[in-house]
Every structure is written in structure tokens, then in C-alpha cells.
Amino acid sequence: MARQQRKKARAHGVAARSKASSSQQQTPADSLSAAAVAATFGAEPDVEDAANDENEDDDDGDVAADAQSLSRGQRKRLKRRAAFMRKMGMVAKVMQEQQQEAKVMQEQQQEAKKSESGVFADLEELQSSLFQADDDQSNKTTKKKAQTKKKALSGRQRQKLAVRELGQLKAVQTHSSFKSDPFAAIQAHLQNTVVQANQELLNKTNAAAAKRTAGVNKMDVEA
Incomplete structure (x- = not known):
């Protein structure tokens, strides 16, 4: 009996030593394979999530x-x-x-004043309507000059134009007919301006027609 027990104990010791040596040999291989997998595919998700959670906790x-x-x-x-x-x-x-309401009220008052007083509610509108035709004519002339010269007005030219228009305004304001009857003066001014414009247009039309007629006659003679 004692001999059999010693044999069993000796067999268990040999088996234990062989198992320990095999586990020691497998441990470096397992660690190397784990390191290779981590280098190829990155760290495990659980480890990364845990690191992110720790960073968020630190930020909070x-x-x-x-x-x-x-x-x-x-x-x-x-x-x-x-x-x-x-x-x-x-x-x-x-x-x-409030500013918007005040602006609306002012516009309504101006409209009511115009409806009561007629087209010309105050002197400023009267003067602006008086010189509307002159302004249109001056704008036409300046546009023509700009088209022909293709140059913008210089500062001195603009100053001369402003001085001339200011002189015209003062001349109208101090005129006796305008002081006595502004509406009659406006009517006469508009009539003269319209008649002059119509006459100029008629002259241009007649000149163009005469030129065309002369060209047709010349072609007939040559033929």
C-alpha cells in the first residue's frame, strides 16, 4: 500500500511540473498574439469607451x-x-x-393736406413742380454730354451747375409774377416749356423726313 501511494504521489508531481512548464511556454506566445492583434485592429472597444468616459467626466x-x-x-x-x-x-x-408709427402718421397728414389743398400742398412742392421741367431738360443735356464725351462731370462742373440752378431758383422766387400769382406763373412756365419741347421735336421730325426724302430722290436720280 505504501509503495502504491508513493507511486501515485510521484506521478502527480510529474504531471504538475509538466503542466506548469507548458503554461509558461504558452504565456509569451499568447501575449505576443494579443499585442499583434491590438497593433493591427486597435484597442478593444471596451477599453476605448472607458477612456472616453473618463475624459468626459474630467471635462464635466x-x-x-x-x-x-x-x-x-x-x-x-x-x-x-x-x-x-x-x-x-x-x-x-x-x-x-414709435418711429414707424410717427412716420405713418406724418404720411397720412401729408396726404390729408394734399387732398384739402389740391395738388400743391406747400411752397416746397410748388417750387419743385415749377422746376421739374427744367430739371428734366438739364438732365437730358447732361446725359447727352456724358454720352458724347463719356466722361463724368468734374467737381468744378458740378459746382457751376449747382450755382446756376440756385440762381434760377432765386430768380423765380423773387419774380413779381410768381409773388403775385404762383399758379399763373407755373401755368405759363409749363406752357412755354411744353410748346418749346414740342417745337423742337417737330423740327427734328421734319428734318429727318426731309433727309429721308432727299436720299430717296438721290437714289432715283442715280437709277
Whole structure:
């Protein structure tokens, strides 16, 4: 019996030593294979997720620390500033609405005044209507000059034009017929301007027709 027990104990010892040696030989191979897999496919998802969670926790902790770093007085000042900015925004909005309402009321008053007084509600509109034809004529001449010369007016030319128009305005304001009866003066001015414009247009039309007729006659003679 004792001999059999010693044989069994000796057999168990040999088996244990062989198992330990095989596990030691497999451990470096397993570690190398794990390292190769990690280098090829990256770290395991669980490890990366855990690292990201730790970083997010650190960021949240920093934000909370920044919020807690403000003193009570600083937080009050921030609240007062926010309330002040909201109030200023409301005030600006109210002022804009009031300006729009005032503009609408002014336009309505002007329309009512025109409907009561006729086409010319005040002296400014009277003067502007008086010189409308002159302005149109001057604009036409300036456009023609610009088209022919293809150059913009210089500062001296613009100054001369402004001085001339201002002189015309003063001459009309101080004219006796305009002072005595502005409407009659306007009517006479418009009639003269329209007649002159029509006459110039008629002359141009007649000249063009005569030129065309002369060209046709010349072609007939040559034929």
C-alpha cells in the first residue's frame, strides 16, 4: 500500500511540473498574439469607451469647477447685466415701433393736406413742380454730354451747375409774377416749356423726313 501511494504521489508531481512548464511556454506566445492583434485592429472597444468616459467626466468636472469658481457677487453682476441687456433690447424695439408709427402718421397728414389743398400742398412742392421741367431738360443735356464725351462731370462742373440752378431758383422766387400769382406763373412756365419741347421735336421730325426724302430722290436720280 505504501509503495502504491508513493507511486501515485510521484506521478502527480510529474504531471504538475509538466503542466506548469507548458503554461509558461504558452504565456509569451499568447501575449505576443494579443499585442499583434491590438497593433493591427486597435484597442478593444471596451477599453476605448472607458477612456472616453473618463475624459468626459474630467471635462464635466472642469466646467463645474469653473462655475463654482465665480463668487456670489460675480454671479449677481452677471444676472444684472443680462437683465439690463434684455431691457435695452425691449427699449430699442419700442423706439423703433414709435418711429414707424410717427412716420405713418406724418404720411397720412401729408396726404390729408394734399387732398384739402389740391395738388400743391406747400411752397416746397410748388417750387419743385415749377422746376421739374427744367430739371428734366438739364438732365437730358447732361446725359447727352456724358454720352458724347463719356466722361463724368468734374467737381468744378458740378459746382457751376449747382450755382446756376440756385440762381434760377432765386430768380423765380423773387419774380413779381410768381409773388403775385404762383399758379399763373407755373401755368405759363409749363406752357412755354411744353410748346418749346414740342417745337423742337417737330423740327427734328421734319428734318429727318426731309433727309429721308432727299436720299430717296438721290437714289432715283442715280437709277
